[in-house]
Structure formats: C-alpha cells, structure tokens
Amino acid sequence: xxxxxxxxxxxxxxxxxxxxxxxxxxxxxxxxxxxxxxxxxxxxxxxxxxxxxxxxxxxxxxxxxxxxxxxxxxxxxxxxxxxxxxxxxxxxxxxxxxxxxxxxxxxxxxxxxxxxxxxxxxxxxxxxxxxxxxxxxxxxxxxxxxxxxxxxxxxxxxxxxxxxxxxxxxxxxxxxxxxxxxxxxxxxxxxxxxxxxxxxxxxxxxxxxxxxxxxxxxxxxxxxxxxxxxxxxxxxxxxxxxxxxxxxxxxxxxxxxxxxxxxxxxxxxxxxxxxxxxxxxxxxxxxxxxxxxxxxxxxxxxxxxxxx
Amino acid sequence: xxxxxxxxxxxxxxxxxxxxxxxxxxxxxxxxxxxxxxxxxxxxxxxxxxxxxxxxxxxxxxxxxxxxxxxxxxxxxxxxxxxxxxxxxxxxxxxxxxxxxxxxxxxxxxxxxxxxxxxxxxxxxxxxxxxxxxxxxxxxxxxxxxxxxxxxxxxxxxxxxxxxxxxxxxxxxxxxxxxxxxxxxxxxxxxxxxxxxxxxxxxxxxxxxxxxxxxxxxxxxxxxxxxxxxxxxxxxxxxxxxxxxxxxxxxxxxxxxxxxxxxxxxxxxxxxxxxxxxxxxxxxxxxxxxxxxxxxxxxxxxxxxx
Numbered sequence: 001x002x003x004x005x006x007x008x009x010x011x012x013x014x015x016x017x018x019x020x021x022x023x024x025x026x027x028x029x030x031x032x033x034x035x036x037x038x039x040x041x042x043x044x045x046x047x048x049x050x051x052x053x054x055x056x057x058x059x060x061x062x063x064x065x066x067x068x069x070x071x072x073x074x075x076x077x078x079x080x081x082x083x084x085x086x087x088x089x090x091x092x093x094x095x096x097x098x099x100x101x102x103x104x105x106x107x108x109x110x111x112x113x114x115x116x117x118x119x120x121x122x123x124x125x126x127x128x129x130x131x132x133x134x135x136x137x138x139x140x141x142x143x144x145x146x147x148x149x150x151x152x153x154x155x156x157x158x159x160x161x162x163x164x165x166x167x168x169x170x171x172x173x174x175x176x177x178x179x180x181x182x183x184x185x186x187x188x189x190x191x192x193x194x195x196x197x198x199x200x201x202x203x204x205x206x207x208x209x210x211x212x213x214x215x216x217x218x219x220x221x222x223x224x225x226x227x228x229x230x231x232x233x234x235x236x237x238x239x240x241x242x243x244x245x246x247x248x249x250x251x252x253x254x255x256x257x258x259x260x261x262x263x264x265x266x267x268x269x270x271x272x273x274x275x276x277x278x279x280x281x282x283x284x285x286x287x288x289x290x291x292x293x294x295x296x297x298x299x300x301x302x303x304x305x306x307x308x
Numbered sequence: 309x310x311x312x313x314x315x316x317x318x319x320x321x322x323x324x325x326x327x328x329x330x331x332x333x334x335x336x337x338x339x340x341x342x343x344x345x346x347x348x349x350x351x352x353x354x355x356x357x358x359x360x361x362x363x364x365x366x367x368x369x370x371x372x373x374x375x376x377x378x379x380x381x382x383x384x385x386x387x388x389x390x391x392x393x394x395x396x397x398x399x400x401x402x403x404x405x406x407x408x409x410x411x412x413x414x415x416x417x418x419x420x421x422x423x424x425x426x427x428x429x430x431x432x433x434x435x436x437x438x439x440x441x442x443x444x445x446x447x448x449x450x451x452x453x454x455x456x457x458x459x460x461x462x463x464x465x466x467x468x469x470x471x472x473x474x475x476x477x478x479x480x481x482x483x484x485x486x487x488x489x490x491x492x493x494x495x496x497x498x499x500x501x502x503x504x505x506x507x508x509x510x511x512x513x514x515x516x517x518x519x520x521x522x523x524x525x526x527x528x529x530x531x532x533x534x535x536x537x538x539x540x541x542x543x544x545x546x547x548x549x550x551x552x553x554x555x556x557x558x559x560x561x562x563x564x565x566x567x568x569x570x571x572x573x574x575x576x577x578x579x580x581x582x583x584x585x586x587x588x589x590x591x592x593x594x595x596x597x598x599x600x601x602x603x604x605x606x607x608x609x610x611x612x613x614x
Contacts, residue, residue, distance in 0.1 A: 023429070025506035029422035030434065032415035033480055037434075040453060040475040041441045047459075048452035100343060107336045116340065118600055123347055125592040128535040129556045130585045134350050136566060137357070143578060145353050145370035158566060177347065209332060231443065238447035241537050245557055249566045263451050277451055285448045292443040302439055302481075 045285065051278035065279035069266070074256045075280075081257050084168035086236040092176050093183060093232045098225060100180075101187035102213045117188060121181030131178045132245040139170065162252040171242045179235075183228055190224040191217055227301055234291045237284060240264070259284060357582035358382050362565075365578050382583045385575035389559065393547055394584065397555035401588075403466060404540070404551055405533035408473025412529045413522060416476055420483020420521075421514050425496055426506075435484070442477040447538060454542040468543040469551075473533045479525035486521040487514065527599045531592050552588045559584055 055061050069075055100120065104113050126134060137143055140158045141150045155161040162170070194217055202216050218225070240260040247253030255269070256262040259280065266277035296302055357365060359374035386394050422428070423435055453472060454463075462468040491514060499509050537553040544550045547558065561567065563576040 023427070025510075026422045026426040026428035026431075028507075029418035029426070029510065030428075032411075033419035034434070036411075036415055036471070036475040037437065037441070037477070040472045041437070041449070041477070044449050044452035044456045047456050051452075051455065096343075099339070103336050103339060107333070108340075114600075116344075118596075119344055120347055122596065123351065125531075125596050126351075126585070126589050127531075128537045129553045129560075130589055133556065133560055133581060133585055134354055137353070137578065137582070138350050140566065143365045143370075145349065147370075177350070181347070234443075235445050238445040240447055245560065248557065249560045249563075251567060260447060260451075267451055267454070274455060278455065281448060281451050285444075285452075288444040288448050289440070292440045295443055296436065296439045 048278045048281050048285065051275050052282040055275055056273075061275075065273075065275045066283070068273070068276045069280045069283070072262075072276075074262055074265075075259075077254075078256055078259045078262045081168065082237060082239070082259055085171050085239060085258075086233060088168055088172040089175055089236050090229060090232055092172055093180060094225060094229055096176070097180055097183040097187050097228065098218060098221075101184050101191055102217060104184070104188055105191040105217070106209055106213065113188075117181070117185050120184050123177050124179070124181050127178045128241055129245055132174055132242050133249075135170070135174045135177065136246060136249065158250065159252060162246065162250055164254075167243070167253065167257065170246075171239060174242050175236070175239070179232075183232070186228065187221065187224060190221040194220045223299065223301065227295065227299060230291050230295055234288050237287055354582055354586060358579045358586065360579060362577040362579060378579065379583065382579040385580045386559075386584055389562070389576060389580075390547060393558075394552075394555060394587075396548055397550055397552040398587075400466075400544075400549060401534060401551035401553070404469040404473065405530055407466065407470035408533045409526055409530050411470060411474035412476045412479055413526060415474060416479035416525060417483050417515075417518060417522060418510065420480045421487050421510060421518075423480070423484045424487035425491060425493055425514070438477045438480050438484075442481055450538045450542065453539065457543055463543050464546060464549055466549075469533075469536075469540055472539060473529070473536070476525070476529050476532075479529055482525055482528075483518070483521050486518070490517060523599065527595055531595065534592055552584075556581075556584055556588060 052065050053060060053062065055064070104116055108116055123131065136158075138146065139150070139155075139161055141147050141156055141161070142158070144150055150156075150161065198216065198220075199212070202212055207216070238260055239258045243253050243257040243261060244264075247255055247257065256265050263277050263280040263284070266273055266280060353370060356371060356373055358379050359376065360368065360372070360378055361374070364372075364374060423431060423438075457463060457468045457472075496509055496513065499513060500506075504512070534551075535553065536551075537557070540551050540554050541557070544554060547555075550558070559576050559581055563578075563581055565576075565578045565581055
C-alpha cells in the first residue's frame with residue numbers, strides 16, 4: 001500500500017479532480033452514521049465524564065464522586081460478586097468452547113458439523129430476559145426436569161439454591177447457555193483457517209488426535225482464544241439482566257449485586273446521585289475501553305486498511 | 309509411494325492403540341451428546357410447558373405433552389393481564405426494532421461503503437473509533453445514554469429507543485469488510501472515468517452487490533434490538549410504551565411462579581410465563597432458521613457480538 005501523497009502525485013490531473021469530488025460525496029455517505037456515532041457513542045461518554053467530575057450544581061469536584069463510589073460498602077461487595085462470576089464464566093467459555101470447537105472440527109464432518117454448531121447456537125435466540133427465566137425454571141426444584149439432580153445436592157426448594165455463594169455459578173451457567181454457541185462458531189472458523197497441509201503432515205507423522213489438538217491446533221488459534229477471553233471478560237463485567245431479573249422475581253438477590261446494578265441504584269434508587277452513578281459508569285467504561293483499544297491496535301485481527 | 313507406506317503403518321496399528329482410539333471416539337461422542345442435552349433440553353421443556361397446568365408442571369413427567377386446550381387457557385390469562393398489554397408490548401417491540409433497523413441500514417451501509425472504497429480526511433480515525441465502540445460492551449453506555457436522553461426530554465418517546473438502536477458500528481464494520489473484499493477500486497475508477505457520478509456509482513454499482521451483507525447486518529441489528537432489555541427498561545417507564553422484553557419482566561414479577569408474594573388472582577403462573585417467553589422468542593427463532601448459513605459465515609467474518 002503506497003502512501004496517499006505518492007498516489008496523488010502519480011495521478012493525472014483529471015483523476016485528482018475526480019478524487020476531490022469523491023471526497024465530498026464520501027462525507028455525504030458517512031454523515032448519517034457519524035451523527036449517530038456522535039449522539040450515542042461520543043456524547044453519552046462525554047456527558048458521563050462531565051457528570052463524574054462534578055456535583056449536581058455542575059461544580060468541579062475532581063475525583064470526589066469516584067471516592068464516593070469506591071468508599072461505598074456496596075462497591076467492594078459488588079466487585080467481589082463480579083470477580084467470582086467472571087472467574088467461572090471465563091474458564092467455562094475458554095475451556096469448553098475451544099474443546100467443543102476442536103471436537104467438531106476433528107471428528108464431525110460436513111453437514112453434521114453445521115447441524116451441531118446450529119444446535120449450540122440456538123439458545124442465543126432466547127438471550128436476555130427469556131433465558132434468565134428459563135433457567136430459573138430449570139433451577140427450581142418444584143418444576144425442573146432435573147429436579148432429582150437438584151435434590152441430590154440438597155437444594156430442595158428454590159430459596160435454598162438461590163444463595164449468595166451459588167449466584168456466580170448460576171449467572172455463569174445462564175450466560176454460557178446463551179453465549180457459548182456464538183464463540184464455538186468463531187473458534188471453529190479459526191480452526192478451519194489452519195492450513196490442511198499442516199494437519200495432514202502431522203497426521204502422517206503419526207500424531208494422535210489429542211496431541212494434534214494440544215500441540216498444533218490450539219497454539220495456532222491462540223490469537224483468537226485471547227480475543228475471545230478479552231471480549232468475554234469485558235462483556236462479563238457488564239452483567240445486569242440476570243441478577244436484576246432473578247432478584248426482582250424472587251427477592252432473593254441483593255439489588256446491588258453487580259456493579260451495573262449498583263450504578264443503576266445510584267442513578268434511580270433511594271438518595272439518587274446521578275454524578276456518582278456516572279462516576280461508576282466511567283470506571284466500567286474505562287475497563288471496556290482499555291480492552292477494546294488493546295484488541296484493535298495490538299491484535300492484528302481487524303482490518304483497518306481497505307485492499308486496493 | 310511414501311504416502312502409501314505410511315498409510316499401511318497407520319492401518320496396522322497395534323491392538324492397544326486401536327482400543328485407545330475407540331475409547332477416544334466414545335469420549336468425543338459422550339461430550340457432544342452431554343452438551344447437546346445441556347443446550348437443547350431447556351428449550352424442549354419450554355416448548356412443552358404451556359401445554360400443561362401449573363400443577364401438572366410440578367407433578368407430571370417433565371417432558372410429557374399436555375393439551376392444546378391448556379395453551380388456549382394460558383393465552384386467555386395472558387391477554388387478561390392489564391387489558392391485553394401483551395398486544396401493545398409486541399406492537400411496541402415491532403416499532404422499535406424495525407424503526408431502528410430501517411435507520412441502521414440507511415446509515416451504516418453507505419458509511420461502510422465510503423470507508424472501504426473512497427478516501428477522505430478522517431477516514432482512518434472514523435474506522436478506529438468504529439472498531440473500538442463496536443468491541444466495547446454496549447451495556448456500559450446505557451446509564452449515561454439514559455441521562456443524556458432524559459436531558460433531551462426524550463424519555464417515553466419511541467425515538468429514545470429507535471435512535472440508539474440505529475447506532476450500530478458492528479454493521480458498519482461488516483459492510484466495510486464486505487465492500488473492501490468484494491469490489492475492486494479499479495472498477496469504480498473506471499466508472500468514474502466514464503463519467504458516472506459518485507452517487508451513481510454507489511447506487512448503481514455498489515448497492516446491487518450488497519444484498520448478502522444487508523441481510524446479515526439486518527439480522528444482527530434486529531435480533532439485538534428485539535432482545536434489548538436494559539435500555540427500554542430505563543427509557544420506557546410506562547407499561548403502554550414498553551417492548552415485550554420489559555413486559556416479560558413485568559409478567560414475571562406479577563406471577564406466583566417464583567415469588568410467593570406474587571398476586572395469584574392475576575392468573576400468571578408458569579404456563580402463562582413460558583407461553584409469553586415462547587411468543588417473544590418466535591421472531592428471532594424464525595430468523596435463526598432462515599439465516600442459518602450466512603449467520604455462521606458472518607459470525608466469523610465480523611468475529612464479535614454473540
């Protein structure tokens with residue numbers, strides 16, 4: 001790819017004029033999107049940052065609002081809840097999605113593999129409130145089809161199961177059920193990109209399927225696994241729907257269980273404080289932003305240059 | 309020659325390796341079936357639940373089929389809830405999801421094209437920002453967005469959902485990738501020399517080629533809009549303006565299924581809840597079935613947003 005300046009210099013005058021005309025139309029074509037990007041990407045971020053550093057009179061308060069948030073006993077509690085949840089969720093998503101993708105890639109052929117991927121992806125249709133409620137039924141010993149299993153663990157009624165120590169695992173199962181399929185498809189796609197020659201050569205050398213997966217395939221899609229882990233982590237920090245729905249239906253979950261719920265309570269709960277809520281949002285935003293910037297600029301997974 | 313020798317060696321493996329191979333195969337299928345059960349069983353249960361009464365859900369075999377009369381009964385209870393609120397919820401969901409979708413296509417397809425095939429100042433920056441916003445989890449911005457929309461006095465207005473739904477950087481990125489790999493810049497250059505205007509090039513050359521990517525962007529955008537809960541939960545406080553997802557959570561908190569404090573005389577119990585969930589899922593499920601193939605391809609191309 002030659003630099004823009006060089007390309008321009010080599011071009012005849014006529015084309016250069018065409019290029020300038022193309023410039024103006026380009027702005028027209030991106031106008032709608034840029035307005036939306038400013039209004040619902042940049043502006044809310046700027047507004048949140050503005051609120052986070054001021055009080056309700058718009059007076060600058062430095063890091064005062066951040067101190068309010070971090071000093072709140074509910075903040076540490078929700079962060080600990082989050083840590084437990086993310087740990088389970090991340091291990092599950094990385095280990096199981098890679099395992100299932102490898103199995104599908106190496107042991108299931110053609111049409112069958114499309115079918116399996118579709119089966120794993122199907123619960124994604126219930127993302128959000130629906131999946132949360134479905135899993136509440138699955139975990140309710142009264143109606144669950146796996147009730148005997150629940151009883152075996154001593155969970156004889158819903159209240160006994162929905163206990164603080166079980167919540168991270170429950171939410172991780174809910175999130176995994178909905179989200180795993182998409183990642184299995186992506187991991188499968190990455191495995192498919194590993195050249196057949198490499199696989200064939202290894203097979204001829206007598207490498208067992210297990211060694212093939214561990215020493216050849218998984219290292220070759222390492223980049224994608226890191227990508228998945230980072231996105232799953234960033235997504236995990238945002239958990240809101242599951243604890244909110246489970247809590248509002250059963251009254252058994254703290255209303256500030258996750259940081260996003262705490263931000264919601266800061267904004268709308270008793271003694272609402274939009275500025276503190278914004279400060280917490282900015283903290284969460286910063287986490288997402290840092291990971292996004294690292295991924296986009298360092299991973300090399302994204303094309304930012306159109307092919308000429 | 310080398311090959312056939314190796315093949316012979318492979319087929320004449322000692323018995324112990326062959327057993328290991330069999331055990332390995334067994335383990336593989338055991339894992340696959342276990343996960344299929346995990347992913348599918350809850351959906352099968354959900355499909356059957358509205359055919360039964362709350363009592364038989366508790367006492368009968370979980371995968372038995374009840375009767376269609378039971379489904380009709382549950383439906384009667386559902387439409388009895390807040391004078392047929394469920395119709396309004398579905399209507400609202402359709403308005404918000406399709407409104408957002410229309411605006412998404414109008415804005416993101418031209419933008420993706422311009423980013424891929426034209427050169428303008430700030431192009432690189434716009435692409436970077438798009439990628440970053442696309443990867444950042446959308447939930448983070450919901451509360452700031454609410455504060456902003458509330459400052460703009462848009463709370464309760466359909467635009468408070470349609471406009472944020474129309475902001476869809478993932479769609480711009482997908483279109484960008486599609487155009488930059490499927491159209492040559494030299495083709496466009498030739499059209500320019502022949503005197504076609506830039507807009508003509510976009511409408512006559514690029515757009516007719518964009519059908520597959522439009523389908524894909526429309527799918528992801530619609531599903532996201534339809535399933536969104538957090539933003540509508542905040543910006544649509546009145547039941548009459550809420551979409552189905554928020555409606556579901558209302559049904560849930562009014563039901564006796566999980567909360568002994570729920571109001572029994574509203575008639576909302578497990579069969580009604582599961583029926584409402586099924587109905588809310590049908591539009592997305594239908595899309596899944598139709599878009600299956602391009603979906604699997606698109607997920608990998610875009611690489612994000614499950």
